[in-house]
Amino acid sequence: MGRGRALAAGAGRGGGGAVLSRQGRGGAAGPHRPPAGMWPIAEERRVEQGAEAGQSGGRSWRTSDAGRSTAGAAGVTRERPGPYDLGRSSAIQGLCSQSEVAGRLGTVARAGMERWRDRLALVTGASGGIGAAVARALVQQGLKVVGCARTVGNIEELAAECKSAGYPGTLIPYRCDLSNEEDILSMFSAVRSQHSGVDICINNAGLARPDTLLSGSTSGWKEMFNVNVLALSICTREACQSMRERKVDDGHIININSMCGHRVPPPAETHFYSATKYAVTALTEGLRQELREARSHIRATCISPGVVETQFAFKLHDKDPEKAAATYEHMKCLKPEDVAEAVIYVLSTPPHVQIGDIQMRPTEQVT
16 A cells, blocks of 8 residues: 555445545556447436525535525426435435525436446545535436545535435545645556546646736745646546546546636736636647547536635635625625536537537626
């Protein structure tokens, strides 16, 4: 065993016990081929039993926007449920804020997601916000998800919530410092040796520091570049190698980008951050071209949200919480679950459909 750290986690359908530990690089696995007839044309339906509507608090993985329904109507039929339609037990509901939906909602497999069932997805930055919402949505669709972050307390709680709710997939927490390449390589080695390898890599981890171009610190610039660009590139490289060595030709790399990767907003403290996100835009398209040249059917996609109500602004403006709060108060922001819904949509498309970028912003956002 390599660096000696191990985390107990649920494995298999429903979350039985297993351990994902750090080991040396190596190991092999047999080929995986998608089953024939994987795209059944079926109408998706769900019946809500007495669901109540509400809005999320939106600043951690515990909060979610579980949708809105007409009050008091048991047996309401809805089309195309989102991945954040939660099936929480009453014990889990007790942990949630009062602004969340009260009641137990059912989940159903999304058409097109059947081929991903029991396969493995890596989600970076899964301890909160968008990463936690994406991890939960994938577990709801029956995937085995390795969720990594520097600290895994929130991921462990989310894994327990998913298990208690009876979701068909499982969430495996893994402690990884994405600014350290050796940590990333050890994580991929552990996944390879204990779970064959990665079929989906969702590069969600990212950060911003209030370091302007004229007076910013070099250390702040390096921190953003190391996580937003280098870590994303290392994870992408290792994930693609994992897929190709197992002859997985239908894998997917999804980069959680930003609208800042498509335009430069005026605030000076976001300019270097925008540069890293422009890099993500270029890296995603470059990856698509290289995969095409290699005659691979592995797909590469960006998802570029505008303002999402998470802890992002509070970390950016950590010395000015009022300014951070104001970021989310002047409009109805996107929720992490909105981005998770986009991830599920991208994954549910047929293998011949290449989605390059989804740009999404709050309706009320100006730029």
